[in-house]
Amino acid sequence: MQIIFLMGGQNFEKNREDYPLYLTEINEKLIIEKQIDYCKGLHPRKFLFCVKNEDIKNFQVDSVIKQLVPDSDIIIINGPTKGAICTALLGIDYIDNDEELILLAVDDFIEVSSENIMNFFRNDKSDAGVISFDSVHPRYSFAKLDSNGRVIEVSEKKPISKNALVSFYYFKKGSDFVESAKNVIRKDNLINGSFYLSQTFNEMILKHKKVSHYKITNEKFHPLKTEMQLAQYLTELMDIKESK
Template sequence: MNILILAAGGVELHDGDYPLCIAEIDGRPLLQWVIDACSGIRGAKFIVALREQDIRRYHLGNMVGLLAPRATVLSVPENTQGAACTALLATPHIDTDDELLILNGNDLLEADFSAVVSDFHHRDLHAGTVTFASVHPRYSYVRCGEDGLVVEAAEKNPISRAATAGFYWFKRGTDFVRAVQNMIRKNASVNDLFYICPSLNELILEQRRIGTYTVEQNHYHPMKTLQQVSQCESLILQRRAE
């Protein structure tokens, strides 16, 4: 399975101006949390997308090599037209019949990633995403039909209470690449940016089976400010002490 970690976002936490993906939580950089969460997935091949300037300035290639020795570091220019376009830079690695897992490297999701993927396998899905309950328009959303399969996906638009948690699995990487390419041809952007979640609409049009795996709201931690990083760390330490 190819695991693409998108950690090229431009957000910095003003803690020495280090990029968000290496903010430390309980002594471990956020990127390490994401990689460690995949430890139960057999045959994982990591591709980590990082900003070119961060790779140079903070030697992040060395850091990734220590965390996942056989990982591929994908150097991303300063600006792309959204996460989906960043993901397409990995096309030489992911446009295959192998499974593909796309993760947001700037969030922390408390879940058994291997169990989630196994659930998707068991349900014979073509794609799947992890969701949590929310109605805030900062997130991406999916809406499911009576059979529990996704019938619509939207970005920054609460079309349901099922917000996505930056975890997207595809049975075949070729399906994702094709879906994003079709989405871009249709100019299905949001605020002139192309996101991962709306690409699911292209697979829905192909009548593919797309499912969800729900986690508790407090098991998904978006990281946009130092306060959110601190709150996440406090919650994790509190759970450990219980």
């Protein structure tokens, strides 16, 4: 198994420095560190990190990563891309075509065992898999299911169900992701000027691949893409601490 962390999101100002949000400390651990710990139970053969060159230059993020995962590979994002698909494809030379692949946004926290999720996808004999929670906010991507709970359509920024997707995408084979991603780009199917990872699942569905769906409760999902979301999560942690 290989895991690719996507780390090309916007930075926010903290103490007059434009720190990447994933360098925020929560309970004495960086967000990126907590995410790595979350995935270690899967025993991946390789961690890959797509990192903005400016973050490497300004905050030595490559050194941070190497302290946390010494044998990882760092894929440098030298400038703006046309979305997460293009960012992930920067690592195409590192992706093993016959190996399981997970693409994970560094700023989405899931409080459900990664081992349980992967066991579900494997036991379901999935070619690919997504995780959802309940929302109809158009900031998310969405999965429509059939009567058996199988994904039959995915949309981006357009609610077609209440199954909003977490930025955790599973492929049984790396080659399926690469081929699907290339097909999205060939079709030039831009959404608001970008190509989104969710679009690759429609390509899988068109090939009659099995895309499975794992549902989590909203309390188990914490998006940390904005300073406001981070503040809300920290407040929740404080409330939990005070209630004990």
